[in-house]
Amino acid sequence: MTTGREHSESTRRRTLLKGAVVAAVPAATGLLGGSLAYSGSASAADTLPEYAPVPASSIGPALNAAGYHVGRIRGNLYWVTDAYYQAMFLTTREGVVLVDAPPTIGHNLLRAIDDVTQANDMPSKVTHLVYSHSHADHIGASAILGKDVVRIGHTETRRLLLLDRDPNRPVPTETFDHRYVLKVGGERLELAHHGPNHSPDNIFVYAPAQRTLMVVDVLYPGWVPFKNLAVSQDIPAWVKAHDVAMEYPWQTLVGGHLGRLGVRADGDIQRQYMADLDAAVRNASATLDPTPYFHKYGPSGNSWAIFKTYLDAVARQAAEPVVAKYTGTLAAADVFTVDNAFALLESQRIDGGLLGPFGVHP
Template sequence: MNADRATGSDATASTTHSSRRTFLARAAVTSALPLAAGLLGAGEARASGVLPDYAPIPEASKGPALNDRGYFVGRIDGDLHWVTDSSYQAMFLTTRQGVVLVDAPPTIGHNLLRAIEEVTRANGRPRKVTHLVYSHSHADHIGAASIFGRDVVRIGHTETARFLRRDADPNRPAPTLTFDDHHVLEVGGERLELAYHGPNHSPDNIFVYAPQQQTLMVVDVLYPGWVPFKNLAVSQDIPGWLRAHGIA
């Protein structure tokens, strides 16, 4: 993995978006971030109306400036691009056959289409999303999946499919192609390697690796120079979450 090009989670979250979870990991921000100790506990602070004195958000964790539509799209390497609303991220490959999109966060929503249109207009590749990879089943990362229509190939882990069939959310149609351990997706001369390494942030979270671009996307796990979101221990497999860092 090239740490310069790892997408993980949420160091871009600001204090007002602390529940939002995505981040473009950069080696430059991997130094530990010293957090100023709060003068009061959170409960006490709320009760007193006095906020604790936190360290400022590091510049490298704020993400790029957004356009007036509220998104940024940029090239990671070659035909691999990322799009963000400063909190969430998606990644897409433009290929000779169509676009392979990884995740569809609802906060970015239709701006995903605008970002893809912008890039494919510039590079002359087909703009239609033909493949949609789910990192995991959580609605905040794939809740805009339905805007790509019913005939897109949706790829996810077997557990993701089980959760989505159970949830029956029309915004998150279940995968049409599932895998248990590994799946290699080859579309129009581009390649993504999908791997399952056990539960971490969620029981179904996968690793998405683009070998030609040396880019790894692992969602809601990696927080370079940052802290994980609160309630980490409530619903996550903590040993698995820690192990995922070593695997990445």
């Protein structure tokens, strides 16, 4: 049962998220026909940076009055989004299989499932929950499903959640190391772990009958990757995961973030973005003169200032042509490309041994 306090908090959160979406893309989506009432001062908003408009092709379907969209992918496979996060679910004659439970969507997951199952006279109870990985922003609403649901995740997901001890993320009741085939009520999901990428435990979830792949925090349809290459823990493996994803014969991608589904062209363009960024970082590392940074901060012995100013300058120089190429094509190219260049630069230095002026020289 939901208490009055929980209902009030849930309503407040949905209102905030709906307002943020309306404020961000009112012309493109026409979501609610209203405007966001800010409680802060206008002067604070005036000091915030301006960014390039979000391309219309990067925006997903309009949300309903409750702040979510639920749509059919193919057959009995559906997806839910609040324009920030995504989940996927299969309806079956034995119950619902849900993949991820993002807290920003929260109880709207259950409302979306009810929308679909009631319309199709199918059981609405969630019997199985698949964890894509352990991160709270993707499975932090798991607890709302109760204790009876079968939770499935990678062995490493269980280990990490046992360490986190988060009551909102109960540990998986069934785990696997490499592959797991889930069959429920005539439907099938194929789970696979291809090694670490965004996180040590991030898995690929493939629905073969629906030609749909869900892999989270790797591909971002219509957008550049989130800050610092999705805050990934293994950058070389994360880059390799792009190729692994494209080896699946999918037609539809559920990426876990933002407001629309992906098509194969989205995977191609992100791989090209990463190739361009890699080339630009390598070029900037090879051509940017480090002398001014050593001359400025070396005499005072401020080593960290040398590192910061030089590495920041390399990232900015590398990002410039990439931002110019992808602005208007990928949303937020001007928001996160400098951060992504910095993350790739650090990976090239630490993982690839391309140390630039900080390497061994004659």
